[in-house]
Amino acid sequence: MTEIVSLDWLALTVFVPLLGAVLSFLVPRIAPQIGLMTLALAGLCVTMLALQVIPGGPVIVALGGWGAPLGLDLRADGLAIIMLGMNVLVGGFVSLGALDTFSARHAGEESARMRRYFWPLWLLLLCGLNGAYLSTDIFNLYVMIEVIALAAIGLTVLTGRLDAMRAGLEYMFASMLGALLFLMAVGLAYLQAGRLDFAGLAVHAGEPAMMLAFALMLVGLALKTALFPLHFWLPNAHASASAPASALLSGLVLKASLYILLRFWVEIFGPGERIGMLVGAMGTGAIIWGSVQALRTQRLKLLVAWSTVAQIGLICVAFALAGTIGAQTAWQGAVLLMVAHAVAKAAMFLAAGRIAQETGHDRIADLDRSHLRPTLAQFAFALAAISLIGLPPSAGFAGKWLLMEGAMRAGAWIWVVVAMAGTLFSVAYLSRPLIGFLRFDRAPDPVGEHHGWAIADAPPLMLAVIAVISGLVAVQIIGVISIGAPFGAVP
Numbered sequence: 001m002t003e004i005v006s007l008d009w010l011a012l013t014v015f016v017p018l019l020g021a022v023l024s025f026l027v028p029r030i031a032p033q034i035g036l037m038t039l040a041l042a043g044l045c046v047t048m049l050a051l052q053v054i055p056g057g058p059v060i061v062a063l064g065g066w067g068a069p070l071g072l073d074l075r076a077d078g079l080a081i082i083m084l085g086m087n088v089l090v091g092g093f094v095s096l097g098a099l100d101t102f103s104a105r106h107a108g109e110e111s112a113r114m115r116r117y118f119w120p121l122w123l124l125l126l127c128g129l130n131g132a133y134l135s136t137d138i139f140n141l142y143v144m145i146e147v148i149a150l151a152a153i154g155l156t157v158l159t160g161r162l163d164a165m166r167a168g169l170e171y172m173f174a175s176m177l178g179a180l181l182f183l184m185a186v187g188l189a190y191l192q193a194g195r196l197d198f199a200g201l202a203v204h205a206g207e208p209a210m211m212l213a214f215a216l217m218l219v220g221l222a223l224k225t226a227l228f229p230l231h232f233w234l235p236n237a238h239a240s241a242s243a244p245a246s247a248l249l250s251g252l253v254l255k256a257s258l259y260i261l262l263r264f265w266v267e268i269f270g271p272g273e274r275i276g277m278l279v280g281a282m283g284t285g286a287i288i289w290g291s292v293q294a295l296r297t298q299r300l301k302l303l304v305a306w307s308t309v310a311q312i313g314l315i316c317v318a319f320a321l322a323g324t325i326g327a328q329t330a331w332q333g334a335v336l337l338m339v340a341h342a343v344a345k346a347a348m349f350l351a352a353g354r355i356a357q358e359t360g361h362d363r364i365a366d367l368d369r370s371h372l373r374p375t376l377a378q379f380a381f382a383l384a385a386i387s388l389i390g391l392p393p394s395a396g397f398a399g400k401w402l403l404m405e406g407a408m409r410a411g412a413w414i415w416v417v418v419a420m421a422g423t424l425f426s427v428a429y430l431s432r433p434l435i436g437f438l439r440f441d442r443a444p445d446p447v448g449e450h451h452g453w454a455i456a457d458a459p460p461l462m463l464a465v466i467a468v469i470s471g472l473v474a475v476q477i478i479g480v481i482s483i484g485a486p487f488g489a490v491p
Contacts, residue, residue, distance in 0.1 A: 017130060031116070032099055039092050054480060060075045074135065074136070075134060077486055079484070083339075084134075086338075086339050087133075089466070097455070098118060098119075114242060118242075121155050125155070125248065129256050142186055145260070155245035159242055166240075167237040168237065188210075221257045227286060227312060228309065231309045236305075237249065238305035239299065239301040239305045247347075251341070262334070262335075284313065286310060288425075290307065290309030295425075297364075300352045304345070307426065315337045317419060318334035327406065328487045330410075333404075336474060336477065339399075340470070343467040347383070350380075351464070354457060354460065384464040388430065390423050
């Protein structure tokens, strides 16, 4: 049963990070302390909200007392709770890693700039992400995805290096085009329906103007998700950013546009089988092209970035099963894959950053030539690879299993083959750095470990461990996802 409540934990989940972003910008000297306190408060808000949603069902807040269609509603169901929890979990560990990466002991203008601006940008990003997961109005969603884009582009160019600036410029152009298409769709939907809330738009879903609006939204969100062949901006943007920024960009930012597309698909438009097959075909292209590029690239962070293209493609296979008997199972698998990818990819980027910091480079061909072996970071990278490949007992395995089960229930065996091919590709390209970690015969000097622990060693290791063991609680996660029946009632 849906519960209507006054302004409390739900709204605070959005406004606490916004306040933290403002304070950390105004008082940069204590920005890390403000950032960590904000993350703790955001975690408290999500926890208290979960304690309302799990036993009582979806929670709705009408901001200012004016709900839809005149005002704005924020809504939290089980799916939103999982995504909010993902933000806090991944963001919390990345923030701990950033304490070392952007610490005062790293001298120089670049480090000082990153220390000053990382925290307000990251907290602004968290505000936009949380707002996107709770919004039930497409114009409010437009505002949130623009907040996300603004912060994400800032994080991309934060190092100030030329390659980061070029990547940030490409990211900005792609984001602006995607936002323009989305805004055009918002205007078209309003002209047709006279309102912008999900429930009101669903009434007009089958009308030609609304389907045109959905087509515009689909292209705009595909650009922001970097779905093949609209992925051109992603590899360089993720590879050239600092390690904590890359972890946030790959782990969290891409999930917001995927989540919005999923909500639109299920709750409003329900497009036909042909559009689902088109998205599935784009996902297949992403798996193939992203994997081939990951096999070819010579840099570790670029390999991780290209694998993101492939993994996003795998998640999008679920859209090809919409409207079939296995759709609900496939959607659940897609959400589990989103969470698994967020945790594992954040761990992998943080670990890659530590490896580059310790060895002085991230050239895959020379990983086995270094006499310094950052074993903790390498171990974290290997654990994260287990989840991305989809080996048990990881959440990646559980999500891929559900995705393939949905395809088998629908009799769509081609998508089972696509998922298995994605698994084989991921084994192939992730084995490249793993072999380098394990070889010792080409090192010119006796091999030794890095000297001492650093704070930045713990976050990737903990995230990687969580990615591996979280498959053991996949049933409980699915139970939470099902609260409010975001993908329809169980058949």
